[in-house]
Amino acid sequence: MKKIVLSLLLALLVAGLAACGGGEKTTEKSNDDKTITFGATAGPYSDMVKKAIQPGLEEKGYKVKITEFSDYIQPNVALDSGDIDANLFQNRIYLENTVEEKGIDISELIVVPTAPLGIYSNKYKSLDEIEDGATVTIPNDPVNAARTLYVLEDVGLVKMAGEIDQLTASEKDIVENPKNLVVQPIEAGQLPRSVEGSDLAAVPGNFAIAADMDLLSALALENMPDHFRNVVAVKTENKDKQFAKDIIEVIESEEFLAVIDSEFKGFGKPAWMEEK
Structure with a gap:
């Protein structure tokens, strides 16, 4: 009887340790994860995600969450830490300068239409x-x-x-x-x-x-030259993940262009879009 009780207690202890180990957070996004958290500054670029990018991603089976930021620092901090999967708020120059100054490993995915000065x-x-x-x-x-x-x-x-x-x-x-x-x-x-x-x-x-x-x-x-236009950025390790490829595909779609033309009048289009 004592042996049975001891075996049961040992089994429960092992199961408990396994459960604790499984709760550790990982910042790496797997190819089969169908949730994308998009960060953007409040205003036209969170609107662009909501109106022009989110619908296309949802058609591909993703659940899209949008996190709005009120400053230009936190969106890259959140991306680097894995709290969000992609962001849209900064141009190429700002991104490259942030990477150099902060030592974070994030990269440009694609240039998007941008409101001109x-x-x-x-x-x-x-x-x-x-x-x-x-x-x-x-x-x-x-x-x-x-x-x-x-x-x-x-x-x-x-x-x-x-x-x-x-x-x-x-x-x-x-x-x-x-x-x-x-x-x-x-x-x-x-x-x-x-x-x-x-x-x-x-x-x-x-x-x-x-x-x-x-x-x-x-x-x-x-x-506006393209280096002044805003970009979608992701962690460098995720550039070749399926969700990143799907973001590019949505932004390059005719549906995205149609929303830009109707909802974002006056936004300057990047070179790749003008060449289509």
Whole structure:
């Protein structure tokens, strides 16, 4: 009888240890996992996941969860830790800089349509009306400042001395300013409001949309190179997993394009999409 009781207790102990061992969290995503957690900043890019990406993935049998973030730091932290499977909020330059600075192992999966930066004004109806000494507010972060300077150069308002460093760019890179524009760097989130108090305002597309501004009302819109467009990113170890391939397939589909054309007017399309 004692031997039987001892054997039962030993069996229960082994089963308990096995159960505890099975509860450990893993950040590696298996090919047969049909749940995808997508991280995105609140606004147009979480909307893009919800309206243009999620339906296609659900047709493929996935359950899609969307986690919204209010800053640009946590989406990559969450991706690297395995709390989310993919994110959509950053451009290639920001991604590459984050990987280098933080030492995390995440990679670009595919470039997506992106809201362009625009030059807006409540005072002028065209670029030709801009007066000498007009004020222009621009983003005070280097990446968006670089984008602004390229737009201002493209429309002939300023000139820079060759290429500028997109991680250190500022109004100091301007070498010619024929209209003597007064450049005022401010926080990007304040730029939509600055349209009221300045002659011109350079507003990144996501902030313009968040403020219910019409992208197509800009005096000039950014002719955005792909390295300034947003990307879907995943952990590097997951780039070749089936769920990553399915995300690419959904984004390259005609259904995705149709939603972009109807729901995201004014968004600039990446080179691969324009070539289709």
